Amino acid sequence: MDIEDVRDDIKKVLLTKEQIQRKIRETARKVDEDYGGNNLVLIGVLKGAVNVMTALMGYMHTTCPIGFMSLSSYGEGFESTGRIRVRSDLNVDVEGKDVLIVEDIIDSGNTLHWLEGYLLENKKAKTVNVFPLLSKPSRRKWDIFIKYPGYEIEDEFVIGFGLDYKECYRNLDSIAVLKPSVYQQERM
Ligand code: PRP
Numbered sequence: 159m160d161i162e163d164v165r166d167d168i169k170k171v172l173l174t175k176e177q178i179q180r181k182i183r184e185t186a187r188k189v190d191e192d193y194g195g196n197n198l199v200l201i202g203v204l205k206g207a208v209n210v211m212t213a214l215m216g217y218m219h220t221t222c223p224i225g226f227m228s229l230s231s232y233g234e235g236f237e238s239t240g241r242i243r244v245r246s247d248l249n250v251d252v253e254g255k256d257v258l259i260v261e262d263i264i265d266s267g268n269t270l271h272w273l274e275g276y277l278l279e280n281k282k283a284k285t286v287n288v289f290p291l292l293s294k295p296s297r298r299k300w301d302i303f304i305k306y307p308g309y310e311i312e313d314e315f316v317i318g319f320g321l322d323y324k325e326c327y328r329n330l331d332s333i334a335v336l337k338p339s340v341y342q343q344e345r346m
Contacts, residue, residue, distance in 0.1 A: 159327075159329045159330050159331065160175070160330070160331050160332070161330070161331075161332050161334065163330070164317075164327065164330060164334065167327075167336060167337055167340050168317075168334040168335060168336060168337060169334070169335040169336065169337045169338075170334065170335050171332055171333075171334050172311060172314075172316060172332075172333045172334055172335055173309060173319075173332060173333040174332050175331045175332045177309075178213075178291065178319055178331075178332065178333065179213065181291065181308055181309065182210060182213045182214050182217060182291070183217045185214065185217075185289055185306050185308070186214050186216075186217035186218045186219075187217075188306060189214070189218060189220075189258065189289075189306070190218055190219050190220050193220065193222070193256060193258075194220060195220030195221060195222060197254075197255055197256045197284070198220075198222040198255070198256050198257075198258060199222060199223045199224070199225060199250060199252050199255045199256070199257050199258070199283075200214070200215065200222060200223075200224045200225070200257075200258050200260055201224070201225050201226070201227065201248065201250070201252070201257055201258070201259050201260065201277070202224065202225070202226045202227075202260045203226075203227055203228075203229055203259065203260070203261050203262075203269065203273065204226050204227065204228040204229070204245075204246070205228065205320070205322075205328065206261070206262035206263065206320040206321055206322070206328070207226075207260045207261050207262050207320060208320055208328075209262070209319045209320040209328070210260050210261070210262055210289070210291045210319070210320060211224065211226075211260045214260060214289070223250050224250065225248055225249050225250025225252070226246075226248075226249060227244070227246065227247060227248050227249075227273070228244070228245035228246035229242055229243065229244060229245065229269055229272075229273065230242075230243045230245060231243065231268050231269055240266070240268050240299075242268065242269060242272040242273075248277075248281060252277060252281050252282070252283045253281065253282040253283070254282065254283075254284050255283055255284055256283075256284055256285045256287075257277055257283045257284075257285065257286045257287070258287050258288070258289060258306075259273060259274075259277075259286065259287070259288040259289070260288075260289055261288060261289070261290040261291070262290070262291055262292060262319065262320040262321050263290055263291065263292040263293065263294070263316075263321060264288070264290040264292070264293045264294070264298075264302065264304070265294050265297045265298075266297050266298065266299045266300070267298050267299055267300035267302045268299060268300070270288060270290075270300070270302055271299075271300040271302065273286075274286045274288075287303075287305040287306070288302075288304055288305065288306070289304075289305070289306035289308065290304060290307075290308050291308040291309065291319065291320075292308055292309055292310075292311055292316065292321075292333070293307065293308060293309070293310050293311070294310075294311055294312070294313055295310055296312070296313050297313055314335045315335060315336045315338075315341065316333055316334065316335055316336070317330065317333070317334055317335075317336050318330030318331070318332055318333040318334050319331065319332065319333050321333065323336055323340065323341060
């Protein structure tokens with residue numbers, strides 16, 4: 159789905175398809191160089207990371223296992239509850255492995271903070287790093303090191319490329335700011 163399909167619902171385009179793909183392609187090159195296809199496992203955080211994971215894997219020139227976890231801290235709300243809900247546990251072995259977490263966005267950092275601890279302590283990963291396509295630094299509640307930074311954005315309601323509003327718009331190929339009128343009824 160492209161931006162013309164959702165023109166009436168969006169305030170502005172934040173990142174074009176080309177900008178997104180360029181960033182992921184550059185990151186894939188760095189991941190190839192840094193890990194060289196050795197000992198690496200990619201972990202995607204469902205559901206938002208699906209688009210980024212697929213693109214990243216496709217651009218890499220080395221191969222490695224992948225896995226997914228389904229986590230949620232927002233439900234249908236707008237603010238992270240801070241309580242991470244495991245909808246579905248990790249489906250790949252990461253013991254002794256170098257893990258790269260693939261995310262669509264880091265907002266408060268609650269999810270990532272929890273997941274890093276879980277992978278290191280419970281799943282015995284050797285190292286854990288992260289590639290988030292987007293980051294909202296102004297919202298951060300935890301001091302988080304981002305080894306592979308994507309784009310830093312303002313605190314706006316963004317949709318597309320994995321990011322949803324009420325489970326829709328994930329299949330948009332760019333990232334856009336949603337019109338407040340689309341969701342403001344819900345916030346009143
Ligand atoms: C989003 C996103 C991250 C998390 C980031 O997931 O995919 O996992 O929130 O927010 P945080 O830094 O404040 O923890 P969400 O809970 O909306 O689930 P979804 O990916 O299934 O949409």
